Amino acid sequence: MKLSALMTAVLLAAAATAAQAADTLAKIAESGKITLAYRESSVPFSYLDGGKPIGFSVELSNAVVDAVKKKLNKPNLEVALLPVTSANRIPLIQNGTVDLECGSTTNNTARGKDVAFAVNHFYTGTRLLVKKAAHIRNYADLSKKQVASTTGTTNALVMRKYNVEKNLDMDIVLAKDHADAFLLVETDRAVAFAMDDILLFGLIANAKNPGDFEVVGDSLQVEPYGCMLPKDDPAFKKVVDDTIIDLMKSGRFEKMYDKWFMQPIPPRGTALGLPMSPQLRDNIKAPSDKPAT
Template structure:
């Protein structure tokens, strides 16, 4: 993995945190040091957070956060040549791979919520999103009530399944949820007319749309259900490691580097089609940059 350059301010924050934690190494850091290897996750189709731009070449906003954290871990351990293993994960297996110790870090498009916090820890929130709908233009779908009795694709293992299921029950819509094994599979269900809509975090829908076969034929519609934060996942009950990771993300936010990364991945043209996502930073994220928080969704 090619590590992006960290600003002096970020490295200073990481060094200060290392000093504050004392001589005793956190369990995750001790594990990494003993193995001389850190294993980090990436997603294959979570545009623009973590996705493939060529064989085994993960790129994206969350990949840049991962790179910054890896650089800080190398500095903390005094191991500039630390081996970095990359592992592709899905919505379904990402949490088990953290809890069983296979992964040391997962920065993708993972919602920080109270239920997941029973099994893993979350770093400072780095994005906020809500469940919306990707549909074909001309399909006559403008919001959730238009999907009464229709098939809706949702990716397995995501919080969106529960959100849409509850909304369907509350509103008596009888939505038929069709599971995709990953985001690209869910998109294919929509494109092949095996589903009328694809319900997912709005930012992922914008990213998938921009990289689809025919972006002009698709549109994101509907109200945003349950705004939720994204955060990097870490092993649970490891305060020293969490402090280091939080310090890196907070350092990026305070130095202005976070804003630059956001502009790069959300406002400027990105690979593979050199098209911009075009989603300005939300008020929730701006507030979180001013006062960093790891507060979960309920």
């Protein structure tokens, strides 16, 4: 009898937890508020301009908000914005502080154990930002040198693995965010910053002296970006997925891409000039949330 009562309690607790995990839309409806995460220096996806978050991924978030307002019939839904870093973005989704994070987060199987990902909206790979004067062309040139990356990123893991495999004896220094890692290179405290190539191009475009820097090296690993949301929440995931797929099918997604990756962007009016990758074009034709391994 005691065992039966205990099992009943366990099952009820598990059911309550599952219900809570799958209740993002209900939570938003009850509170009258949706909380979006943004990054402060993930150019051109999510970054600050005059203290306001802007970027390609910010526009994706805004489109989801419009869909949620319509779904819940709450046109006056409050939108709360919360800055996150590579280190805290996943915990803040897990504990319910943040409802949606559209930034520059890699969708992979390891993270898929803790959070869910929407349809992939970008593909990128780890490369190196360096000063042109350093004459660094590839990873072998980093042997026994100090190299920066960002805490909580797949890039840091990729670099650590590569460092061991190739016996390069790099001193890998982890910064709080991308802007801090860039500063290490800018001030000669690191010879390179290993990160997703698109983010590196964005940082160079907004640098004080963009002509001093370049992106070099082979892509170590091509991975997709996806918006993060709570795990085991099919109703909310459907709203997010449907929103992004609608953007892709309507042609609005490509117009957004052109705006942020091909045309001049704030704050310096510099164009990244990065055409859409074959992987992303394929994903527009057949939308998928397939993670990197």
